[in-house]
Amino acid sequence: MIRVEGLSKSVGADRVPVLRDIQFDMQQGEMIGVVGSSGSGKSMLLKCLAMMEKWDSGRFTVDGAEIIKEGWSGKRKIKREWAYLEQNPQLYPRRTALKNVLIGRSGQTPLWRMVTGMVRSDDYMGAMDYLEGLGLLDKAHQTAEKLSGGEKQRVAIARALAHGAKVVLADEPVIGLDPHTADTVLETLRKLCEEERATVIAVLPIEMAEKHATRIWGLAGGKIAFDIRGRRLTQQEKNMI
Ligand SMILES: Nc1ncnc2c1ncn2[C@@H]1O[C@H](COP(=O)(O)OP(=O)(O)OP(=O)(O)O)[C@@H](O)[C@H]1O
Numbered sequence: 001m002i003r004v005e006g007l008s009k010s011v012g013a014d015r016v017p018v019l020r021d022i023q024f025d026m027q028q029g030e031m032i033g034v035v036g037s038s039g040s041g042k043s044m045l046l047k048c049l050a051m052m053e054k055w056d057s058g059r060f061t062v063d064g065a066e067i068i069k070e071g072w073s074g075k076r077k078i079k080r081e082w083a084y085l086e087q088n089p090q091l092y093p094r095r096t097a098l099k100n101v102l103i104g105r106s107g108q109t110p111l112w113r114m115v116t117g118m119v120r121s122d123d124y125m126g127a128m129d130y131l132e133g134l135g136l137l138d139k140a141h142q143t144a145e146k147l148s149g150g151e152k153q154r155v156a157i158a159r160a161l162a163h164g165a166k167v168v169l170a171d172e173p174v175i176g177l178d179p180h181t182a183d184t185v186l187e188t189l190r191k192l193c194e195e196e197r198a199t200v201i202a203v204l205p206i207e208m209a210e211k212h213a214t215r216i217w218g219l220a221g222g223k224i225a226f227d228i229r230g231r232r233l234t235q236q237e238k239n240m241i
Helices: 040-048 072-081 098-102 113-114 121-133 149-162 179-196 204-212 235-240
Strands: 002-011 016-026 030-038 057-062 082-085 167-170 199-203 215-220 223-229
Touching: 002 121, 016 040, 016 223, 030 040, 030 113, 030 179, 030 204, 040 121, 040 199, 057 072, 057 223, 072 235, 098 121, 098 149, 121 149, 149 167, 149 179, 179 199, 179 204, 215 235, 223 235
Parallel strands: 030 199, 030 215, 082 167, 167 199
Antiparallel strands: 002 016, 002 057, 215 223
């Protein structure tokens, strides 16, 4: 179980508050869609959960471990077990999509494997399965530099999944995708939550969150304005964000 209590974050010399007293509990297998207007704090929330931004205050508990209190080792647990997918994913440009999935993120893959490029055949099959599930089978052997932004995002998702991320934090994973591909990507993520008990927190457009998320957080002014089961938002809820 994941619990966040009183997460607050401010930025700049003036200490402008960006996140205010964020609070939630989360179970494995949930797919959470984060919605909210520009500047409401969606990206910052994901970065704080990924431990890429320092928390001003708050308590962060993951499977009984106190992440903030544990300092370096808490941060390491998150970096190892969780995947953060930024808007512009970092891939090795000269390597193929498949190789990018196989060799993983830097810091996560043994150096010998990155240097030699050696992989096991079951890893290969797994990587191809994820690429297929994300509609990228025909791009598996294309170098990353020749992929579109949306394709790179999907390679980054496949890479996170192939390396067994327990929690995937995805900042706008379907931006720039046509509606059909966006549906395919989100269906794959949702299936993963259901079948492998992975947990996904993704910043999504409202209609995609309504369609695919099991739970929706509406952010406004750095606060969770509503926290509901995945369904169509009411007009009142839309007015809150
Ligand atoms: N490093 C920073 N320095 C100063 N202000 C920042 C910094 N990072 C974020 N902010 C501010 O914090 C607020 C929240 O930013 P955040 O990127 O989380 O918004 P968002 O909801 O993801 O927006 P968008 O939908 O436009 O991506 C914004 O007003 C932004 O300008």
